[in-house]
Amino acid sequence: MKDSTFITLLKKDLKIFFKNKFFTFITILGLVAYVLLYFIMPKSVDDKISLVIFVNTTFDKAFASLEGEEVKLIKARSVTELKELVIDKKVLAGYEVNIDPRKNSVDIKIYTISSIEPEMKEALVYIAKEMIYTELGYGLNITSKNEILGEDLAGKQIPPSKRIVPVFAFLIILMETLGIANLIADEIERKTIYALLVTKATIRDILIAKGITGLITTLIPSILFIIITIGFSHFIPVFVLLLFGSIFAISIGFLAGSLGRDIMSVLAWGALILIIFLLPAFNIMAPGSLTSWVKIVPTYYFVMPLHRIINFGESILNLIPHILILLLSSIISFLAAWFLLRRRTYES
Amino acid sequence: MEKAIVGENLTFKYGNITAVDHINIEAEKGEIVGFLGPNGAGKTTTFKILIGLLKPLEGNAYILGMDIRKETKKIQSRIGVSFEYTNLYEELTAEENLKIFAELFGISDFDPKALLKKVGLEGKEKNIVGTFSKGMKQRVMIARALVNNPEVLFLDEPTSGLDPVSANEIREIIKEEKRKGVTIFLTTHDMYEADKLSDRVAFINQGKIVAFDTPMNLKQKFGKRKVKVELMKDSKIEEVEVELDKSQAPDKIYEIFKSEKIVTIHSEEATLEDIFIKLTGRGLG
Numbered sequence: 224m225k226d227s228t229f230i231t232l233l234k235k236d237l238k239i240f241f242k243n244k245f246f247t248f249i250t251i252l253g254l255v256a257y258v259l260l261y262f263i264m265p266k267s268v269d270d271k272i273s274l275v276i277f278v279n280t281t282f283d284k285a286f287a288s289l290e291g292e293e294v295k296l297i298k299a300r301s302v303t304e305l306k307e308l309v310i311d312k313k314v315l316a317g318y319e320v321n322i323d324p325r326k327n328s329v330d331i332k333i334y335t336i337s338s339i340e341p342e343m344k345e346a347l348v349y350i351a352k353e354m355i356y357t358e359l360g361y362g363l364n365i366t367s368k369n370e371i372l373g374e375d376l377a378g379k380q381i382p383p384s385k386r387i388v389p390v391f392a393f394l395i396i397l398m399e400t401l402g403i404a405n406l407i408a409d410e411i412e413r414k415t416i417y418a419l420l421v422t423k424a425t426i427r428d429i430l431i432a433k434g435i436t437g438l439i440t441t442l443i444p445s446i447l448f449i450i451i452t453i454g455f456s457h458f459i460p461v462f463v464l465l466l467f468g469s470i471f472a473i474s475i476g477f478l479a480g481s482l483g484r485d486i487m488s489v490l491a492w493g494a495l496i497l498i499i500f501l502l503p504a505f506n507i508m509a510p511g512s513l514t515s516w517v518k519i520v521p522t523y524y525f526v527m528p529l530h531r532i533i534n535f536g537e538s539i540l541n542l543i544p545h546i547l548i549l550l551l552s553s554i555i556s557f558l559a560a561w562f563l564l565r566r567r568t569y570e571s
Numbered sequence: 572m573e574k575a576i577v578g579e580n581l582t583f584k585y586g587n588i589t590a591v592d593h594i595n596i597e598a599e600k601g602e603i604v605g606f607l608g609p610n611g612a613g614k615t616t617t618f619k620i621l622i623g624l625l626k627p628l629e630g631n632a633y634i635l636g637m638d639i640r641k642e643t644k645k646i647q648s649r650i651g652v653s654f655e656y657t658n659l660y661e662e663l664t665a666e667e668n669l670k671i672f673a674e675l676f677g678i679s680d681f682d683p684k685a686l687l688k689k690v691g692l693e694g695k696e697k698n699i700v701g702t703f704s705k706g707m708k709q710r711v712m713i714a715r716a717l718v719n720n721p722e723v724l725f726l727d728e729p730t731s732g733l734d735p736v737s738a739n740e741i742r743e744i745i746k747e748e749k750r751k752g753v754t755i756f757l758t759t760h761d762m763y764e765a766d767k768l769s770d771r772v773a774f775i776n777q778g779k780i781v782a783f784d785t786p787m788n789l790k791q792k793f794g795k796r797k798v799k800v801e802l803m804k805d806s807k808i809e810e811v812e813v814e815l816d817k818s819q820a821p822d823k824i825y826e827i828f829k830s831e832k833i834v835t836i837h838s839e840e841a842t843l844e845d846i847f848i849k850l851t852g853r854g855l856g
Binding site for chain 2: 227228230231232234235238239242243414415417418420421422423424425
């Protein structure tokens with residue numbers, strides 16, 4: 224591809240993208256809305272700890288002693304109910320307590336939705352010991368173990384505003400998919416693609432120019448959002464992920480644009496794809512809400528690494544397999560779009 | 572004379588349907604070739620093959636002596652194409668539309684104003700194309716096809732759906748390009764337009780070329796020359812036709828004139844549409 228061809232196509236695409244007031248408006252509105260939501264959301268977590276307990280004896284004294292304290296204890300009728308409360312995030316942790324006075328022992332199983340830090344585990348064991356001492360009036364030999372329900376994340380509590388950052392960055396990128404799809408579909412529907420193809424431009428040139436347009440419209444707002452909300456912490460790995468995420472979104476935009484017969488069908492395809500691709504984001508807001516099947520959705524390999532980097536400071540090196548899966552999905556999607564576009568332009 | 576367009580044995584199928592069936596077509600340099608046929612006859616498919624948008628299943632095409640399969644982009648930089656449908660960037664101005672294509676052709680000293688003036692759109696350079704009438708959009712399409720000073724111009728139904736004034740103006744632009752020595756491949760189902768503009772016309776029907784010659788030769792070969800006379804007979808007008816190519820024509824005409832009852836008399840020649848119907852059994856509409 225000659226530079227002049229590419230620059231001309233790029234200038235044209237950017238001009239046409241920003242002439243479309245709707246997509247320009249949505250892009251800016253999205254950025255403003257996500258930034259506003261970030262600042263509106265709580266910056267701290269509730270200090271009162273809610274716990275649930277299932278115990279094989281009465282536990283009234285312990286309950287009475289906790290009144291007015293910073294620990295709220297709920298009594299479960301069964302282990303199943305206890306687990307449900309933990310999975311639904313209605314409590315921080317659940318205790319399954321088995322007191323055996325004859326053996327002078329207590330077994331405690333602590334249920335959490337993600338692995339917890341040693342300090343927190345110690346604190347939970349300490350709370351349990353205190354409750355048992357209060358209830359029985361004497362100490363027993365206590366053994367405890369931790370069981371994780373749902374997906375195992377690092378387990379530290381993250382303020383909702385920080386938890387939402389990767390989700391919103393992901394949404395900013397994903398929403399641009401429709402804009403990119405529209406650029407392609409518009410070129411096909413208006414048949415301007417044929418006029419371009421009888422110049423020096425090829426389908427590859429057209430796709431690359433649109434890809435760069437897409438990269439500008441996805442990457443810049445998402446980077447701006449990240450800088451406004453969390454500053455420059457973990458900037459390079461976040462940037463790398465946003466770049467790969469944008470490439471993926473562009474490839475999906477290309478695919479939706481190449482599949483649709485007109486703008487409306489592109490929107491229909493786009494909406495369908497977006498709904499599926501949004502699912503992994505729910506897992507961040509509500510860990511454990513989706514089972515492992517969500518891993519078949521390619522965006523999982525974008526939004527989860529982003530979450531881990533932003534909220535847990537995980538090294539990008541640990542996330543290379545995720546990025547490779549994302550890249551592979553992008554390549555497959557690009558090839559499918561290129562194939563479809565060639566078929567639609569040269570064979571129809 | 573050197574040939575600007577040569578299509579040899581061109582064949583194309585959409586699935587099982589043969590759209591273009593082993594056709595041969597050519598145009599000398601500076602010639603206008605009209606490509607006539609009803610909708611679905613294979614005109615646009617042939618057009619797309621010749622401009623390099625479709626690869627023929629069989630046969631080959633040569634434009635300006637170059638193989639369309641091998642030197643597609645080289646050929647496309649020396650031809651101009653105006654499509655049947657309006658495919659402009661409607662949110663951009665007329666000038667912006669032309670500049671994009673001038674840049675794509677690598678033309679650095681492009682003057683959009685001069686080109687728009689040539690097609691009768693002087694003063695409309697900064698207007699958004701979406702606000703233009705169909706005739707004005709068609710002129711922008713023609714202007715776009717002329718951006719790279721093409722040696723061969725491919726025009727697919729350039730006057731389709733236009734009012735007579737706009738259609739005539741487009742025809743004048745086509746004639747001017749011919750005067751400059753540009754070869755023009757004109758796809759149309761308007762037999763009047765083909766007759767007026769073309770040096771030679773090719774009739775295509777069901778993917779096959781059924782005739783390819785000058786309009787005059789086609790009329791002589793397949794048409795009937797006749798005289799239509801209205802006679803007053805018993806206070807009523809009666810119509811009589813005399814076929815001029817028949818041996819008894821002079822005697823019959825003599826008798827008619829002798830009767831002194833002629834009301835009107837007209838000579839008639841066959842139209843291209845008559846010939847097309849004769850050759851294919853169907854009309855062009």
